[in-house]
Amino acid sequence: MSNSSPAIQAINLSKKFGSQEVLRGIDLEVPAGSIFGLLGLNGMGKTTLIRTLLGLLRPDGGECRVEGIDPVANPLEARRRIGYMAENPTMYGWMDVGQIIKWVGSFYPTWDPTRAEELRKKMRLDAKVKVGSLSKGQTSRLAILLALAHRPATVILDDPILGLDPIARRDLLRDVIVHLQGQQVTVFFSSHLLYEIEPICDRVAILHHGKIIQTSTVERMKENIRKIVFQSVDAEKLASIPGLLDIQQVDGQYAVTVENFEAARPRIAQLTRDPMEVLALSMDEAFEAYVTGRREVVHV
Amino acid sequence: MLIRLELSSAAPIYRQIVNQVKYQIASGMLRPGDRLPSVRELAQRLPANQNTVLKAYDLLAREHLVNRRPGEGSFILDGVSSLKKSARLRQTAEIFGQAAAQCLQSGVSEKEAHDLLDQEFQKLSKGRKGHE
Numbered sequence: 001m002s003n004s005s006p007a008i009q010a011i012n013l014s015k016k017f018g019s020q021e022v023l024r025g026i027d028l029e030v031p032a033g034s035i036f037g038l039l040g041l042n043g044m045g046k047t048t049l050i051r052t053l054l055g056l057l058r059p060d061g062g063e064c065r066v067e068g069i070d071p072v073a074n075p076l077e078a079r080r081r082i083g084y085m086a087e088n089p090t091m092y093g094w095m096d097v098g099q100i101i102k103w104v105g106s107f108y109p110t111w112d113p114t115r116a117e118e119l120r121k122k123m124r125l126d127a128k129v130k131v132g133s134l135s136k137g138q139t140s141r142l143a144i145l146l147a148l149a150h151r152p153a154t155v156i157l158d159d160p161i162l163g164l165d166p167i168a169r170r171d172l173l174r175d176v177i178v179h180l181q182g183q184q185v186t187v188f189f190s191s192h193l194l195y196e197i198e199p200i201c202d203r204v205a206i207l208h209h210g211k212i213i214q215t216s217t218v219e220r221m222k223e224n225i226r227k228i229v230f231q232s233v234d235a236e237k238l239a240s241i242p243g244l245l246d247i248q249q250v251d252g253q254y255a256v257t258v259e260n261f262e263a264a265r266p267r268i269a270q271l272t273r274d275p276m277e278v279l280a281l282s283m284d285e286a287f288e289a290y291v292t293g294r295r296e297v298v299h300v
Numbered sequence: 301m302l303i304r305l306e307l308s309s310a311a312p313i314y315r316q317i318v319n320q321v322k323y324q325i326a327s328g329m330l331r332p333g334d335r336l337p338s339v340r341e342l343a344q345r346l347p348a349n350q351n352t353v354l355k356a357y358d359l360l361a362r363e364h365l366v367n368r369r370p371g372e373g374s375f376i377l378d379g380v381s382s383l384k385k386s387a388r389l390r391q392t393a394e395i396f397g398q399a400a401a402q403c404l405q406s407g408v409s410e411k412e413a414h415d416l417l418d419q420e421f422q423k424l425s426k427g428r429k430g431h432e
Contacts, residue, residue, distance in 0.1 A: 035349055174347040181350055182340065195307045199348040219312045219352075280310035 005068065007032040007154045007186035008053060012062035014210075015048055022048045024210035025062065030188050030203075032153075035181060037197050037218075038190040040207035041291060046190040047087060049207065050158050053188075054084055067154055080108060083147035083155035083185075087162060091139060093132025097125050101146070108150035116149035119179065137168030144175055148185075155180055157189035161196060173200050194287045208291050214259070218283070225286045226261035228268060229277040230254045235297045241267050246293030254297075257281070257289040301330065301337060305346055313348055317356035325365060325376060328428035332378035336366065 008030035015023040022045045030036045040046050051057045053066055055075025064071060071078035092100060101120065105111040120127065123141040125134075134142060140160055147155055157176075161169045177200055180187050191197050194204070198218055205215040214221070225245075233254055238247050243259035258264040261278065268276075281289070303320050305313060324330040336342070339357060343350040357374055360366040364382035368374045381388055403413045 170347065174344060177347045177350065178344050181343075198307065199305055199313050199346060199352065202349055202351055219314065219355075222310065222312045282308050282310050284308065285310075 004032045006030055006065075007034075008036075008064070008066050008188055010049075010053070010062065010064040013049070013052065013059050013064055014061040015045075015052055015057060015059050022210055023052065023059070026207075026210070026212055028205060028212055028215070030154075030186060032186050033184050034202040035176065035187045035200055036189070037194075037201040037204040038188065038207055039194050039197075039204055039287060040190070040192065042192055044207050045210045046207055047158055050156055050188075050190060053156065054079055054082065080110070080150070081152055081154065083150065083152035085140070085143040085147045085155070085157045085160055087158040091131045091134075091142070093130065095131050096127065097129055097131060097134075097142065098127035100131055100142070101127075101149070104146045105149065111150045113149075115151065116145065119145045119148060122179070123175070135168075136164055137171060140164060140168070140172055141175065144172070144179070148179060152185065154186040154188065157187065159190050159192070161191060161193060169196060173197065176200055195282065195284045198283045206287065206290050214290055221286055222280070222283065224260040224262070225257065225281050225289065227255055227257045227279040227281060227285075227289075228261075229279070230256070230272055231274040231276060233272045237271055239296055241271075244295055245289040247295065247297055249297070257293060301334075301342075303342065303346060305348065314352050314356040314359065317342075317348075317353065318359050321356070321360055322365065322381075326428075327424045330376050332376050334376045336374040336376070338373060 006029045008028065010026045010028040013023055013026040013028075014021065026049060038046055038049070048057065052059050053064055053071060055071030055078045058072060066078050067081040069078045069081060092103075095103065097120065101116050105113060105116060123145055125138060125142055125145070131139070131142070144157075144160070147157070160172055160176075164172060173196070176187055176189075181200075189197075198204075201218050203215065203217050204221065205212050207213075216224075230253060235249075235254060238244070238254060238256055241256060241258060241264050243264050244256065245259055246257040248255045248257075256268075258268075301321070301324065303317055305316055309316060311319070321330065321336070336357070337345065339350055339353045342348075343353045346353075357366060357368060361368045361374070362382075364379065365377055366374050367377050383391075400413070402408075403410075408416075
C-alpha cells in the first residue's frame, strides 16, 4: 500500500467562484488501498474538491491526478476509472432498480453485470421496485452499487451518510468495509460527522476554509492531541506554545489544547512549575479544537 | 466475542478492542484456546477498518495474550501479558489515575474506592471459577 503511487493526488489546487476562493491551495495524497475521510463543516469546500477531482469543475490553479490520470485533461477517462456517489444522489424515480442498473451500466466499458447482480442481492435491493419508492438507506446502497459495478480502483463518496438515520449509517459504513476494503478499493469520502466515520478510516484530512489544515492517521491524531489544564500560568505566554489549537479560560484557570503534546512539552514545562492536568480528547473534541479553536487569550 | 466501540471515547479504536479483549480474558468470558473472530469478520461486524482490527490483534499477540496462527486464526493463550512489569504498571496507573479523579469529583471516599475495587476483583474471580 505504501510503495505504490497514490490513488489521488492534489498539488496546490485552487478554485474560485467569482471572487470567492473556495479551494485555497489544497495539497493532498490519498494512498492506494486506504480508506480516507475528508472532514469539514458544511460550506468549507468538500464538494468543490470532489467535483474538481472528478473533472466536473476546472481548477484555477494547481493540479491533480486520480489513478494517475489528470481529470482536467481527460475528464471522461478519469470518471471511468472512479466510482462516484454524489451527495443526495438524484435518481430517476420512474425507473425500477433493474432498469437503472442496466442504464448506468451502458455508460461504462468495464461494467460487470454479474458483479452488479451479486451486489444487488447482497444489498437486498428488489430489481422490480421503483427507484422513487426506495428509502434513503436503500437509495444510498443503490448509489454504492452503481459506483462499484464497473470495478473502479478508487471510489469517491460525497457525504454518503448525510441524511441517514443511525442504523442506515452503520449499514453504509459496513458496506464500505465489506464491499470496498474487502476488495482493496481505495475509498475517498467526505463527511461532517467525524466520530461516526472514525472507526472505518485509515487516514483523515480536515478541510477548513479551503485549506487542508491537518492530515494524519486517525490514531495518531488521537494520541498526539492533548488538553492541558494549568493551575497557574502567565496567560500572555500561552500563545507561544508550538502546535497551539485552542485556549480556554474557565474559572481563572487556563485550558490549552495542543496538536502534539510531546512536541509542546518543553515549552509548556517552562511556563509553569505547578502541577497540571493532561487530558486526552475524543475525535469530535479534537475536530472542534481544529476548526473553532481560539489561538489567543480573550480578555473578558 | 462481543466488542462495543465507544465513539465518544478519547481512546483510539484499536486500544478499545485490546482493552475489551483483555477484560474478557480476565473475567473468564474468553478462555485459553478460544478462537477470536477473524480480522475481516470482526471488522465487518463492528464495523471498523480491517487495519485497525489487525493492529489490535497484533498488539495482543505481542503481549502473548493471543496466538496468531496463519491460516488457522487467532487463539487466546494462557497467561498474563508478557509486557515488562514496568509497562504493565504504567498502563494500570493510567486507568487508576482516571478512576481516582472520578472518585474525587463524585465524592467517593478512599475507603469506598478500595471497597469497589475489591468487589470488582471478586466479580472477575467468580467469572473465572464459574467456567471451571
